[in-house]
Amino acid sequence: xxxxxxxxxxxxxxxxxxxxxxxxxxxxxxxxxxxxxxxxxxxxxxxxxxxxxxxxxxxxxxxxxxxxxxxxxxxxxxxxxxxxxxxxxxxxx
Amino acid sequence: xxxxxxxxxxxxxxxxxxxxxxxxxxxxxxxxxxxxxxxxxxxxxxxxxxxxxxxxxxxxxxxxxxxxxxxxxxxxxxxxxxxxxxxxxxxxxxxxxxxxxxxxxxxxxxxxxxxxxxxxxxxxxxxxxxxxxxxxxxxxxxxxxxxxxxxxxxxxxxxxxxxxxxxxxxxxxxxxxxxxxxxxxxxxxxxxxxxxxxxxxxxxxxxxxxxxxxxxxxxxxxxxxxxxxxxxxxxxxxxxxxxxxxxxxxxxxxxxxxxxxxxxxxxxxxxxxxxxxxxxxxxxxxxxxxxxxxxxxxxxxxxxxxxxxxxxxxxxxxxxxxxxxxxxxxxxxxxxxxxxxxxxxxxxxxxxxxxxxxxxxxxxxxxxxxxxxxxxxxxxxxxxxxxxxxxxxxxxxxxxxxxxxxxxxxxxxxxxxxxxxxxxxxxxxxxxxxxxxxx
Numbered sequence: 001x002x003x004x005x006x007x008x009x010x011x012x013x014x015x016x017x018x019x020x021x022x023x024x025x026x027x028x029x030x031x032x033x034x035x036x037x038x039x040x041x042x043x044x045x046x047x048x049x050x051x052x053x054x055x056x057x058x059x060x061x062x063x064x065x066x067x068x069x070x071x072x073x074x075x076x077x078x079x080x081x082x083x084x085x086x087x088x089x090x091x092x093x
Numbered sequence: 094x095x096x097x098x099x100x101x102x103x104x105x106x107x108x109x110x111x112x113x114x115x116x117x118x119x120x121x122x123x124x125x126x127x128x129x130x131x132x133x134x135x136x137x138x139x140x141x142x143x144x145x146x147x148x149x150x151x152x153x154x155x156x157x158x159x160x161x162x163x164x165x166x167x168x169x170x171x172x173x174x175x176x177x178x179x180x181x182x183x184x185x186x187x188x189x190x191x192x193x194x195x196x197x198x199x200x201x202x203x204x205x206x207x208x209x210x211x212x213x214x215x216x217x218x219x220x221x222x223x224x225x226x227x228x229x230x231x232x233x234x235x236x237x238x239x240x241x242x243x244x245x246x247x248x249x250x251x252x253x254x255x256x257x258x259x260x261x262x263x264x265x266x267x268x269x270x271x272x273x274x275x276x277x278x279x280x281x282x283x284x285x286x287x288x289x290x291x292x293x294x295x296x297x298x299x300x301x302x303x304x305x306x307x308x309x310x311x312x313x314x315x316x317x318x319x320x321x322x323x324x325x326x327x328x329x330x331x332x333x334x335x336x337x338x339x340x341x342x343x344x345x346x347x348x349x350x351x352x353x354x355x356x357x358x359x360x361x362x363x364x365x366x367x368x369x370x371x372x373x374x375x376x377x378x379x380x381x382x383x384x385x386x387x388x389x390x391x392x393x394x395x396x397x398x399x400x401x402x403x404x405x406x407x408x409x410x411x412x413x414x415x416x417x418x419x420x421x422x423x424x425x426x427x428x429x430x431x432x433x434x435x436x437x438x439x440x441x442x443x444x445x446x447x448x449x450x451x452x453x454x455x456x457x458x459x460x461x462x463x464x465x466x467x468x469x470x471x472x473x474x475x476x477x478x479x480x481x482x483x484x485x486x487x488x489x490x491x492x493x494x495x496x497x498x499x500x501x502x503x504x505x506x507x508x509x510x511x512x513x514x515x516x517x518x519x520x521x522x523x524x525x526x527x528x529x530x531x532x
Binding site: 024036043045046050052054057058060068070074091 | 125127132176177178179180199200202209210211212213214215217218219220221222225226227228230313314315341351453456457458459488489490493494516
């Protein structure tokens with residue numbers, strides 16, 4: 001991890017969490033023991049990471065009110081607010 | 094126009110950038126990651142590769158090429174730069190007479206009942222999370238599929254503390270070692286193979302040939318999988334099914350080339366890869382391709398192809414470049430290795446019998462096998478009709494994951510023709526159009 005030791009403060013589903021600088025949203029969530037954080041649009045099936053490299057769009061998450069952010073591609077920044085995505089959501093902003 | 098643009102900063106793209114810059118040509122190296130190295134060198138920390146320290150190389154990280162189009166004398170690339178999937182990323186355009194497409198490839202995974210449960214990962218995902226993020230996808234993990242890539246994946250899982258309860262290779266042992274028997278074809282991979290063998294032995298990982306994960310079980314995540322023996326055509330041998338408790342399973346059945354840009358450029362595609370000549374020229378003048386996008390052979394040959402492509406691209410811009418003899422030889426050997434690899438690790442048709450009617454075939458749109466059959470029964474002919482009636486391949490991933498599988502299940506080829514190569518937020522697209530109207 002680049003800059004191991006340096007941390008960023010984020011909020012995941014309403015809970016304050018410390019992440020390592022350079023960590024992806026998926027890296028943080030899986031490290032927290034989570035396997036899923038999204039539900040599919042049609043059948044509401046739970047989903048988390050599948051491809052891990054930005055191809056499949058299974059790991060979508062809401063970051064700072066913006067839905068459809070790939071958790072495996074997004075690097076956490078200080079103050080990011082991350083939450084589960086329920087089906088197809090509209091941006092809060 | 095007078096600089097080489099390289100798309101993709103994996104082993105092929107980095108080598109291409111270095112070769113072109115060494116020939117005296119300015120290079121723009123574009124990559125969607127925040128660090129270079131591609132999927133081979135994971136994108137973070139001490140393991141990450143470094144941008145070649147050449148004053149003529151300019152590197153744009155976190156930059157996706159979302160479309161390209163021909164312009165007089167070359168091609169125009171449309172780029173967006175900024176944090177992944179964030180709105181308001183910087184939009185820009187770049188024109189070039191010498192483009193190197195080094196966009197790589199991604200895992201192919203076959204569908205089976207339960208494959209969309211959380212805890213089912215591609216082998217590449219396990220690798221990315223282990224090597225790039227230092228996290229393990231599970232405590233008890235099973236690795237399966239076909240091909241030698243499964244070995245380093247199991248090794249990486251052991252490194253981050255997972256217990257790898259098994260590695261199942263769907264092809265038989267004779268095929269799986271076939272490529273390694275060809276001394277030139279194996280490209281000295283025997284040593285690497287022996288190294289992984291030792292790692293797996295130390296981790297007490299049982300390895301089975303001629304077997305596959307054919308079902309995953311669990312409520313909201315994987316709790317167990319069914320492993321079955323396969324016949325030579327990959328049909329399940331009745332009575333051989335065995336349930337194994339796991340909290341994660343990682344699968345890879347070879348790779349699919351990332352073809353959008355090559356297709357947009359009009360490059361000829363053959364057997365799922367960009368067709369290139371000995372100088373890595375595609376069928377389109379001014380467009381070169383290198384690495385896994387031209388066929389799967391690993392990082393060494395990809396890097397050699399990059400060197401050749403970089404030299405050829407510099408020559409296209411008028412530089413006198415000596416033929417890179419060593420790289421050309423490595424490219425030839427790499428192609429031979431790739432062919433041996435593909436022959437030793439085919440995907441056999443019998444996987445289609447693993448599916449039941451309610452097995453998800455398209456993950457994005459929750460399309461099940463029964464939906465696909467219904468579309469075909471309604472007379473959907475050709476992929477466009479299959480997609481429109483069943484919705485397979487119409488979700489966010491645009492068929493990247495399901496396309497080949499749906500194509501094989503429906504008996505009609507699935508192309509990678511995506512004019513917008515990566516998703517672009519509508520507001521960003523609108524902003525580009527507004528600007529163009531003004532100018």
